[in-house]
Amino acid sequence: MEPVALITGITGQDGQYLARLLLEKGYHVHGFTQAATNFPHEQVFLHRVDLKVTENLHDLLKQIQPCEVYHMAAQSHVPLSYQQPLETAEITGMGALRMLEAVRQYEIECSRQVRFFQASSSAILDDQAGPVLNEQSPIHPRSPYACAKAYAHLQVQNYREAHGMFACNGILFNHESPLRDESFVTRKITRAATRIKLGLQQKLILGNLDAERSWGYAGDFVQAMWLMLQLDEPDDFVISTTKTHSVREFVDVVFQCLDLDYQQYVEIDPEFFRPHDAPVLCGDITRAQTQLGWQPQVSFTELAHQMTQHDLELAEIESRTNHSG
Numbered sequence: 001m002e003p004v005a006l007i008t009g010i011t012g013q014d015g016q017y018l019a020r021l022l023l024e025k026g027y028h029v030h031g032f033t034q035a036a037t038n039f040p041h042e043q044v045f046l047h048r049v050d051l052k053v054t055e056n057l058h059d060l061l062k063q064i065q066p067c068e069v070y071h072m073a074a075q076s077h078v079p080l081s082y083q084q085p086l087e088t089a090e091i092t093g094m095g096a097l098r099m100l101e102a103v104r105q106y107e108i109e110c111s112r113q114v115r116f117f118q119a120s121s122s123a124i125l126d127d128q129a130g131p132v133l134n135e136q137s138p139i140h141p142r143s144p145y146a147c148a149k150a151y152a153h154l155q156v157q158n159y160r161e162a163h164g165m166f167a168c169n170g171i172l173f174n175h176e177s178p179l180r181d182e183s184f185v186t187r188k189i190t191r192a193a194t195r196i197k198l199g200l201q202q203k204l205i206l207g208n209l210d211a212e213r214s215w216g217y218a219g220d221f222v223q224a225m226w227l228m229l230q231l232d233e234p235d236d237f238v239i240s241t242t243k244t245h246s247v248r249e250f251v252d253v254v255f256q257c258l259d260l261d262y263q264q265y266v267e268i269d270p271e272f273f274r275p276h277d278a279p280v281l282c283g284d285i286t287r288a289q290t291q292l293g294w295q296p297q298v299s300f301t302e303l304a305h306q307m308t309q310h311d312l313e314l315a316e317i318e319s320r321t322n323h324s325g
């Protein structure tokens, strides 16, 4: 019998890469989302479930009987969380608790064990605690989003310790791809630069260009998620690359790839600055390397080029459509 996995938030970048990976590994993949449209994998069974109702989640678990649950669903955009702190807490914080509780009830009622993965975030860690953060770094969230993720992270640890649940936090540092939503900075940059190249857009308006992040590739990160749930014992893992680059460097690489000088096109608007923005975020992946045998494969430059190439093709389609229309 094929193993059965449930991915929440399956239409996001991580959900899509993870679905692809699990299908390759021979899983039956179920996913849920509140906006189930046009999901590219026909083999994935899609469900529309309200993350705000524990009974719905419990009923879905009984119906599909997963052995692994990957909890990705969240409001994961930091600036939006300042405008919608309650909704963010509800979806990102309480949503994870409802999922854990539904799994616990299902395990008791059906005498089964489920392995649970939580997409935790580097944003929960104290970015003032040092240049490189690990699993022992203090938790000090500094945005409504980070507070909600910290709550979910602690509940995962609590369910593991109090109920013996097989539950792992992947403390994910920034990870990007051509499937990244355009509200995040890397995709905003590659979409805009490629549209500028083809004359479809004049300017790119950004905020803080000096923030340094360890930009990883989402396709690499989902490997680590799967590896965590194959361990003998559950644990928490930092997943990151080991090199940081500023937003400015990302802009520069992308525009150079298109033979453009970014300084002619990029403008700064204070609207995109945040009340708090970690100056540097980088993870120590010693635990992931030693216990999971995991290593990031795609470099910063390869990632920027891959995203630029993808978005150049999109811009070319847009350009052709404009001319034929």
Ligand SMILES: Nc1nc2c(ncn2[C@@H]2O[C@H](COP(=O)(O)OP(=O)(O)O[C@H]3O[C@H](CO)[C@@H](O)[C@H](O)[C@@H]3O)[C@@H](O)[C@H]2O)c(=O)[nH]1
Binding pocket: 076, 077, 078, 120, 121, 122, 123, 172, 173, 174, 175, 183, 184, 185, 186, 188, 205, 206, 207, 208, 209, 211, 213, 247, 272, 273, 274, 277, 278, 281
């Ligand atoms: N979104 C955005 N960010 C900008 C902009 N200009 C500069 N930035 C800077 O670019 C950096 C990255 O911003 P995002 O791409 O929005 O990501 P994030 O806030 O770091 O959060 C992402 O990574 C976390 C893990 O480290 C995730 O937890 C979170 O959900 C998200 O994926 C931040 O320092 C932000 O201030 C802009 O126009 N838009």
